[in-house]
Every structure is written in structure tokens, then in C-alpha cells.
Amino acid sequence: MAAPALVALAHGSRDPRSTKTITALVSEVKAMRPDLRVEKAFLDLAKPGFQTVVDRLVKAGYDEIVVVPLLLTEAFHAQVDVPEAIAEATTRHPGLQIRVTSILGLEACFLEVLDERLREALRHSRVRELDALVLAAAGSTDPLANQAVARLARLWGTHHKLPVSAAYASSAPPATGEAVRAFRAEGRRHIAVASLFLAPGSLVDRASELALEAGAVAVSAPLGAHPEVARTILARYAVGAVELVPV
Known part of the structure; x- marks a missing residue:
């Protein structure tokens, strides 16, 4: 059985530098775990949108997805936008299991x-x-x-x-x-x-x-596509994947 897919979910921006950085960060994650299906997605303002990515994964046969919100604080996007996006996806795809992990947050590392x-x-x-x-x-x-x-x-x-x-x-x-x-x-x-x-x-x-x-x-420049950030995404994914295992 395939491991759950990982969706790194960013807020999104009209600024192409932002999308380029998220793409590079997700590429860093893929390089660390080539065995996983890893996708980037955006809540708004950039493509691919979250629902588009979910549709793509379901079509590819995935029935379990771990979503890691690429957010640094527990503000509006984490509290409202992400849950609404997940609710829409699960309504559109009955039987699909989506586990949302903790946000990236403000790790001491x-x-x-x-x-x-x-x-x-x-x-x-x-x-x-x-x-x-x-x-x-x-x-x-x-x-x-x-x-x-x-x-x-x-x-x-x-x-x-x-x-x-x-x-x-x-x-x-x-x-x-x-x-x-x-x-x-x-x-x-x-x-x-x-x-x-x-x-x-x-x-x-x-x-x-x-x-x-x-x-x-x-x-300074933002955190960007740093290996430490990529490792944190994978750590969040690991917890979410375990939570999907039936007990």
C-alpha cells in the first residue's frame, strides 16, 4: 500500500518570487524523500490550487493525504482557510481521508x-x-x-x-x-x-x-527553501501519516 501523499499547502501570492520559493522548498522535500508523492498547492492567488491537487491525487489512486500548512503562525489562514479547504475536498471526494498536521510554526531551529x-x-x-x-x-x-x-x-x-x-x-x-x-x-x-x-x-x-x-x-532574506524548513515539513508529515494508521 502506498504511503499517504504529502501536500505542502501555502497561502499563495501574486508575487512570482513567492511561488518560485515554495516550488524550490517542495523540491527540497522531494529530494529528501523521493519515495513519497509530494505536491505543492496554494489556498489562493497562485496555482495549482488545493482542490486541483486533491483531484489529481485522487485520480492517481490516492485515498489518504497528509496536508502540511506552510504557515508560521496560528492566525486566520490556519484557523479558517485551511479547514474550509479540507472540508470542501472531503465533501467532493467521499471516502478520501485527509489529515491536516500542525502548521510549520515558529520552531526554535x-x-x-x-x-x-x-x-x-x-x-x-x-x-x-x-x-x-x-x-x-x-x-x-x-x-x-x-x-x-x-x-x-x-x-x-x-x-x-x-x-x-x-x-x-x-x-x-x-x-x-x-x-x-x-x-x-x-x-x-x-x-x-x-x-x-x-x-x-x-x-x-x-x-x-x-x-x-x-x-x-x-x-535578511526570508527563510526560503532551506533544508531545515524541508525537514520540519517531513517531521509534520510523519506525525500526520501515523495518525492515519487505523488502531
């Missing part, structure tokens, strides 16, 4: 990826000294999602023994520019910003623009 991306940005900007850090995320109207980012920022700051502020590209203060200016008001002049986003897009661009305008010395 992602701090290593943030550090790697930030080192790249610092080398590019020829920066050798830092006295403050800003962790930039998308932001949400859900305070619990923002609090999760703030907790990760504190953990990151403790690791580097530097003051860190969480900042948000939308829906919640402070914006990245405000966070940078607050540190500069304290007399700090070497402030770098790490991008806690999975892929490039307009929010990332805006957060970067505001940070640089406010005086940040460097802004």
Missing part, C-alpha cells in the same frame, strides 16, 4: 536559518558590528500569533545577548521602521533586521523598505 540568512545580509552590506536586532514578521489581528513571534524574538535575543524587538508588516505595531527608530533613540546605531517570512512578497518588501529608511544596517 528556524533561528539557525534566520542567523544564516542574516549573516548573508551582513556580509553583503559589509557590516561587522551589531548592537540590536529586529525580528520582522507578517503580523496578525490575532494577539496570540503576535505573542508567539515576540517569544521567539526574546529567545533569539537571549542567544545573541543583544536587545531584540519583534516588529510586524501589517495588522499590529510596531512596524519595522518604528522598531528600528526606537533602538536608534536609545543610541544604538548598528541594527539588523531578520525576516521571519517563508517567502518573498509585498509584505517582506515593505518591511525591508521601512527598516532601511529608518536606518537599519541590513535586512
Whole structure:
């Protein structure tokens, strides 16, 4: 019996850089587990859509699917969009079993990826000294999602023994520019910003623009198609696949 198919479900974006990054990330997952059927899908704004991918898998004979939401926080998309998409798919395909795993979330191991991306940005900007850090995320109207980012920022700051502020590209203060200016008001002049986003897009661009305008010395690229992220997707899949096994 074939193992359940893995669908890596991203929100989607009109920005082609985002789709390209998700495609590269899923390719990384496939390279790690060539024995699995691995597909990418999007909730909105990009193709292939989730229902299209489900139809394709059912046609190929799969009756079990593990969906890994490529989301960093438990905000609206995780709470509403993903369950609605799953409900539609199971209604359209009676007998199909779909297990949705936990979101990617804010794993502590992602701090290593943030550090790697930030080192790249610092080398590019020829920066050798830092006295403050800003962790930039998308932001949400859900305070619990923002609090999760703030907790990760504190953990990151403790690791580097530097003051860190969480900042948000939308829906919640402070914006990245405000966070940078607050540190500069304290007399700090070497402030770098790490991008806690999975892929490039307009929010990332805006957060970067505001940070640089406010005086940040460097802004990192998003997490992107990093092996650590791919391994986390596979870890989520493993749990979901076990949950599909009859007891």
C-alpha cells in the first residue's frame, strides 16, 4: 500500500518570487524523500490550487493525504482557510481521508536559518558590528500569533545577548521602521533586521523598505527553501501519516 501523499499547502501570492520559493522548498522535500508523492498547492492567488491537487491525487489512486500548512503562525489562514479547504475536498471526494498536521510554526531551529540568512545580509552590506536586532514578521489581528513571534524574538535575543524587538508588516505595531527608530533613540546605531517570512512578497518588501529608511544596517532574506524548513515539513508529515494508521 502506498504511503499517504504529502501536500505542502501555502497561502499563495501574486508575487512570482513567492511561488518560485515554495516550488524550490517542495523540491527540497522531494529530494529528501523521493519515495513519497509530494505536491505543492496554494489556498489562493497562485496555482495549482488545493482542490486541483486533491483531484489529481485522487485520480492517481490516492485515498489518504497528509496536508502540511506552510504557515508560521496560528492566525486566520490556519484557523479558517485551511479547514474550509479540507472540508470542501472531503465533501467532493467521499471516502478520501485527509489529515491536516500542525502548521510549520515558529520552531526554535528556524533561528539557525534566520542567523544564516542574516549573516548573508551582513556580509553583503559589509557590516561587522551589531548592537540590536529586529525580528520582522507578517503580523496578525490575532494577539496570540503576535505573542508567539515576540517569544521567539526574546529567545533569539537571549542567544545573541543583544536587545531584540519583534516588529510586524501589517495588522499590529510596531512596524519595522518604528522598531528600528526606537533602538536608534536609545543610541544604538548598528541594527539588523531578520525576516521571519517563508517567502518573498509585498509584505517582506515593505518591511525591508521601512527598516532601511529608518536606518537599519541590513535586512535578511526570508527563510526560503532551506533544508531545515524541508525537514520540519517531513517531521509534520510523519506525525500526520501515523495518525492515519487505523488502531
